[in-house]
Amino acid sequence: AQSVTQPDIHITVSEGASLELRCNYSYGATPYLFWYVQSPGQGLQLLLKYFSGDTLVQGIKGFEAEFKRSQSSFNLRKPSVHWSDAAEYFCAVAGANNLFFGTGTRLTVIP
């Protein structure tokens, strides 16, 4: 069965520092992977997705993620974090009819 693990519940970084959010997935075949961001009181917005091809995918707002099959990982990165990036981030893997979400990582940005 598909599943996603986000091992970090809460991460705090300084503005301008680099960021990496971890995501590990469980899936028998080639996975379709997503990263979503949720600002307080808002729905989820798609940051980026991986379906096939290049293992480094670029998304919106300067985010990127790298698919590593050998590690079953799809970590999200950003070279320089902005205060507006403070939010909750969800990794997800596609099932037959729906998405399986991780439990999320809350990002706090310190000025």
Next chain:
Amino acid sequence: NAGVTQTPKFRILKIGQSMTLQCTQDMNHNYMYWYRQDPGMGLKLIYYSVGAGITDKGEVPNGYNVSRSTTEDFPLRLELAAPSQTSVYFCASRMDRQTSNQPQHFGDGTRLSIL
């Protein structure tokens, strides 16, 4: 371009009451979903629909019902509200199956408290 619209945004119910959470999308998407989000638990799928007249259960369907009479609308009904149903509910839609190259669009959520 409204996207996915959910109403109401907030609601407080008493135990045993019933209510319908409304969801409508104007993107002519075939697939629609209802999720609930609980703290520290991510999103869990309640029900989904692959088109008008077709619905199916997700991971946590107990206590809920859905219908899909039109492409645009996918209401979620709670018949006998219970405290365990206190949560934030999200509706989402997409054009085709999850495995196609199409993003899933989310509404802003309905925050429901049952007291």
